[in-house]
Amino acid sequence: MKNKYLVLMTVIIAAVAIGFIVVANNMSSGGDIAKTFDAPPSIEGQPVLGDSEAPVTVVEFADYKCPSCKAWDQSIFPLLKEEYIDTGKVKFIHINTPFHGEESVLASLASEAVWQQNQDAFWPYHKEIYRNQPQTQQHDQPWVTEDALLQMAASLEVGIDVDQLQEDMTNATYKEQVAIDQAVLEQFNVTKTPTIMVNEHQLNNPFEYEHLVKLIEMEE
Numbered sequence: 001m002k003n004k005y006l007v008l009m010t011v012i013i014a015a016v017a018i019g020f021i022v023v024a025n026n027m028s029s030g031g032d033i034a035k036t037f038d039a040p041p042s043i044e045g046q047p048v049l050g051d052s053e054a055p056v057t058v059v060e061f062a063d064y065k066c067p068s069c070k071a072w073d074q075s076i077f078p079l080l081k082e083e084y085i086d087t088g089k090v091k092f093i094h095i096n097t098p099f100h101g102e103e104s105v106l107a108s109l110a111s112e113a114v115w116q117q118n119q120d121a122f123w124p125y126h127k128e129i130y131r132n133q134p135q136t137q138q139h140d141q142p143w144v145t146e147d148a149l150l151q152m153a154a155s156l157e158v159g160i161d162v163d164q165l166q167e168d169m170t171n172a173t174y175k176e177q178v179a180i181d182q183a184v185l186e187q188f189n190v191t192k193t194p195t196i197m198v199n200e201h202q203l204n205n206p207f208e209y210e211h212l213v214k215l216i217e218m219e220e
């Protein structure tokens, strides 16, 4: 009888303890984490903005042809940059996620080429491609062409060698870089853009800035 009582008490205590752990986990993530992986994505060779020694890494999986990516770049990214990247708390990484066919791939090849020739020019160019994405419903219409990407590069005073860029697009010089990005996004089950990761955590809704902040603060 005494043994039965002991077993029962142990089961109850274990159940309560597990309940506490579940509640504590939910409180710490608040449902803002879609998935936590064993390790963060490899960022070797990827375009990085901010202090490379920053304690937290935020990775965006994004597509220049994707309207939500442009919206994220214009609404959430400036907040993140001012509060966390410029202050050295976060380094920010872009990984090409070409979900919209050949144009997405071409824009990816162009941005990889610019990163290779002049790292300081990458982020202004990145922003300029988004800026050129049509605001209307026309974003599915073709607008990413070699000529357009060269014009965007030429319009910026950040030191992009336009002839080199043209050659790199024509020869798909950095297709290996785009293939690496493809492998990373498959490894992290990225199915929608933008997808945002904070270290090894994938954010549920990238447009909830407060969720992003909470995750960064948790990882800091």
Ligand code: CA
Binding pocket: 045, 046, 047, 094, 095, 096, 112, 177, 178, 181
């Ligand atoms: Ca890349």
